[in-house]
Structures are given as structure tokens and as C-alpha cells.
Amino acid sequence: MEAELTALxxxxxxxxxxxxxxxxxxxxxxxxxxxxxxxxxxxxGEEDLIEGELETSRSELTAALRSGDEQTALDVEAEWRTRLRRTLQANPAAAAELRAVLDDLAPGGNDQRDVNVHNTISGGVYHAPVIQTGILGSFNHGTPPDRV
Known part of the structure; x- marks a missing residue:
């Protein structure tokens, strides 16, 4: 059970x-x-405190990503991994709710098929295909690999 909660x-x-x-x-x-x-x-009254901590983490993460500071980005993730693990250890029944939250937040998790999207590209001449996307399904904290 411990390994399952840690993985979650x-x-x-x-x-x-x-x-x-x-x-x-x-x-x-x-x-x-x-x-x-x-x-x-x-x-x-915990909501405001938690939201503040999350916004601080987000600020640290975005600054780290802009500057290429991979260690700080990893530290932010480790901080929230520890927090979630402790929450799950204190209340294993929370695991089902966390799984539901993750399912809802996964790409396609809340199934918004009826949403209309209109994209406009302006400000230049493009001599190649232009690709616009939302969530790609993976996230790399480091720098992209060198292209050959």
C-alpha cells in the first residue's frame, strides 16, 4: 500500500x-x-494558505524554466510530491479522490467536446505549416536535446 501511495x-x-x-x-x-x-x-481557513503556497511554487517554477534552472524545477515537484505523500499517508481514503482529480485534469479528462475554438495567426508571413496545440501530454523540465 505504501508503494502505491508513493507512486500516486x-x-x-x-x-x-x-x-x-x-x-x-x-x-x-x-x-x-x-x-x-x-x-x-x-x-x-486553510484554502488561502494552500493557494498562496501553490502560487509561490508556480512563480518559482516559471522563473526556473525561463532561466533553465532545472534543479529548482525539480525541487518544486519534490516539494509537492512530499506534501501529497504525507497527505495520503495520513488519510489513505484520500487516494480515491486524488485519482479522480488527476483523471479530470488529464488531457480529455473532462471531455469538453462542445467547445468551439477559433485560432488566428497574424503578424507575419509564414512559409511553412503553423502548428498550435494545447497540452502535449509530457513536460520536460530541462533543456531540449540538441538537434542533429
């Missing part, structure tokens, strides 16, 4: 850190605040 905490931390660097951050933040405050030992 790691998956949760990875997913939340990926969302910190994406447009989907507000939704992920709100879900994590709700989850952590529900299973917190202190509960009352």
Missing part, C-alpha cells in the same frame, strides 16, 4: 507541476486547494 503522490506532483506551467493552471490549482484543504489536519 509522484504522479500527482508531476501532473500539478505540469499544469503550473500551462494555461490550465487555475483549474488544477483550485482542484488541488480543494483536495488538500479537505484532507488537511487544520482545515479551517
Amino acid at each position: 503522490a509522484a504522479a500527482g506532483a508531476t501532473a500539478f507541476v505540469q499544469h503550473m506551467a500551462a494555461d490550465s493552471w487555475a483549474q488544477a490549482r483550485d482542484r488541488l486547494v480543494s483536495f488538500l484543504s479537505r484532507f488537511s489536519r487544520h482545515r479551517v
Whole structure:
């Protein structure tokens, strides 16, 4: 059971850190605040504190990604992995809810098929295909590999 909770905490931390660097951050933040405050030992008034900690982590992460500071990006993920693991150890019943949150936040998890999207590209002449995407499904904290 311990290994399963540790793996779930790691998956949760990875997913939340990926969302910190994406447009989907507000939704992920709100879900994590709700989850952590529900299973917190202190509960009352905890939401603002957790949200502040998450926003601090997001600021640290985005600054680290801009400057190529891979260690700080890894530290942010490790911090939330530890926090989630401790939460799950204190209340193993929270695992089912964390899995549900992760499923909802996964690409295609909340099934928004009826959303209309309109993309406009302007500001230049493009002599090649232009590709626009949302979540790609993986996130690399480091620098991209050299191209050959």
C-alpha cells in the first residue's frame, strides 16, 4: 500500500507541476486547494494558505524554466510530491479522490467536446505549416536535446 501511495503522490506532483506551467493552471490549482484543504489536519481557513503556497511554487517554477534552472524545477515537484505523500499517508481514503482529480485534469479528462475554438495567426508571413496545440501530454523540465 505504501508503494502505491508513493507512486500516486509522484504522479500527482508531476501532473500539478505540469499544469503550473500551462494555461490550465487555475483549474488544477483550485482542484488541488480543494483536495488538500479537505484532507488537511487544520482545515479551517486553510484554502488561502494552500493557494498562496501553490502560487509561490508556480512563480518559482516559471522563473526556473525561463532561466533553465532545472534543479529548482525539480525541487518544486519534490516539494509537492512530499506534501501529497504525507497527505495520503495520513488519510489513505484520500487516494480515491486524488485519482479522480488527476483523471479530470488529464488531457480529455473532462471531455469538453462542445467547445468551439477559433485560432488566428497574424503578424507575419509564414512559409511553412503553423502548428498550435494545447497540452502535449509530457513536460520536460530541462533543456531540449540538441538537434542533429
